[in-house]
Amino acid sequence: MTRATTFLLVFLSLSLLYPPTPSLAGRRSARHAKKSAEREARELFRQGDAHYRAGRYQEAAAAFEKAYELSNRPALLYNLANAHERLGNRGRAATYLRKYLEHPNVRSREAVEQRAARLEALHREKLDKEAAARRAAEKREAEVRAAAAARRRAAAQRPAPPPPPPRRSRLPAYLTLGVAGGVAIASLALALASKSAGDDAAAHCSGGVCLSAARDALDREKGLALGADIGFGLALVSAGVGTWLLLRTFGGAHTERVTAARTSARMRLQPLVSAHGGGLGLVGTY
Numbered sequence: 001m002t003r004a005t006t007f008l009l010v011f012l013s014l015s016l017l018y019p020p021t022p023s024l025a026g027r028r029s030a031r032h033a034k035k036s037a038e039r040e041a042r043e044l045f046r047q048g049d050a051h052y053r054a055g056r057y058q059e060a061a062a063a064f065e066k067a068y069e070l071s072n073r074p075a076l077l078y079n080l081a082n083a084h085e086r087l088g089n090r091g092r093a094a095t096y097l098r099k100y101l102e103h104p105n106v107r108s109r110e111a112v113e114q115r116a117a118r119l120e121a122l123h124r125e126k127l128d129k130e131a132a133a134r135r136a137a138e139k140r141e142a143e144v145r146a147a148a149a150a151r152r153r154a155a156a157q158r159p160a161p162p163p164p165p166p167r168r169s170r171l172p173a174y175l176t177l178g179v180a181g182g183v184a185i186a187s188l189a190l191a192l193a194s195k196s197a198g199d200d201a202a203a204h205c206s207g208g209v210c211l212s213a214a215r216d217a218l219d220r221e222k223g224l225a226l227g228a229d230i231g232f233g234l235a236l237v238s239a240g241v242g243t244w245l246l247l248r249t250f251g252g253a254h255t256e257r258v259t260a261a262r263t264s265a266r267m268r269l270q271p272l273v274s275a276h277g278g279g280l281g282l283v284g285t286y
Contacts, residue, residue, distance in 0.1 A: 037070045037071065038070070038071055040067075040070055041066075041067040041068075041070040041071035041073070042067075044063045044064070044066050044067035044070070045063070045064070045067045045076065045079075047059075047063045048060045048061075048062075048063030048064040048067065048079065048083075049079075051063060052079070052082070052083060052086075057083045057084075057086040057087045058083075058087060060079075060083045061080060061083035061084055061087065064076050064079045064080045064083060065080060068080065074100055074103040074105075074106070077096045077097070077099050077100035078096070078097070078100050078112075080093075080096045081093040081094075081096035081097045081100065084096065085119065090119045090120075090122045090123040090126065091119075091120070091123040093119050094116045094119035094120045094123060097112055097115060097116035097119070098116055100112065101113060101116070167249070168248055168249040169249070170245075170246060170249045172245050173242050173243075173245035173246035173248075173249065174242070174246075175242075176238055176241050176242030176245060177238070177239060177242035177243070177246070179238050179242075180234075180235045180236075180237075180238030180239040180242055181235075183231050183234050183235040183238060184231070184232065184235035184239075186231055187227070187228045187229075187230075187231025187232045187234075187235060188228070190224050190225075190227045190228035190231060191224070191225070191228035191232075193224045194220075194221050194222075194224035194225040194228055195221075198221045
């Protein structure tokens, strides 16, 4: 065995027996990093404490959380519990207190345990209320859906309304009313002619003695008066029929009133006799 081989074996043996230790520079770097983390944690704690005193509990909880991640100090868990209890997060506050109680050096352990138990009870009560509210909301929603489905089924089973009756033409009514107006005008003309004939008859009579011309005028007056009376009667009948036909053409909101008017209306023709002649009259009730 050569001298170089022997030296290599001795070096390997010494390396196995005495492994290398960390260098002094590495230990200094680790201590420096730890001190830097502790300084940052203290600064974060001061910030969190200032936020907590000012009522900014969300910011305080965030600062305490970062400080705990850097330093792992149990007291920060208690501060986190305080901040989350102020925020109303009772479940998280109780979790932090339980984690705080895992450390051996806890002052007033019994009081902390009671506080954690109280927060857990309040958190369960809150969860139960929220669950009951969700169930009530789901029940109401189900009832609303069931009512809507029932309305849809009822609407589907309800028979369709009958189609509206066909709209009647108003032309016959207008024609009938026009005829009534024409007959009334003609009857008025006959009445005026009858009066004129009566005036002529009176002109041919003197002292109770009437000439033959007066007799002709009286006959003409009677004939014209009879024609006028018949014309007025026909005009009334035509006007009534035209009005009835016009009312029949109305629909919608007027249907019931029109039907009632048709059923309650009573009309009849009645002969009329006067000293100057006769005719027909339309007598009715509405």
